[in-house]
Amino acid sequence: MANGCTFLEVLLAIVLPPLGVFLRFGCCSMEFCxxxxxxILGYVPGIIYAIYVLVALDSDRHEREYYTLA
Structure with a gap:
């Protein structure tokens, strides 16, 4: 289920980058800001950052959960 949500968030991040980040982290997070x-400064940098945050931080979260369970 988490992979499907990540896929949807990445698709939204391509169309409107802050929206994908907002769905994961909320509106008052540093990642969203x-x-x-x-x-605002450039559409492409926003897309690159949004995809990086959604994919990279998601993998870090899963690694921490694995080590917590182990």
């Missing part, structure tokens, strides 16, 4: 600023 950075993504919003980058999207």
């Amino acid at each position: 950075i993504c919003l600023l980058l999207t």
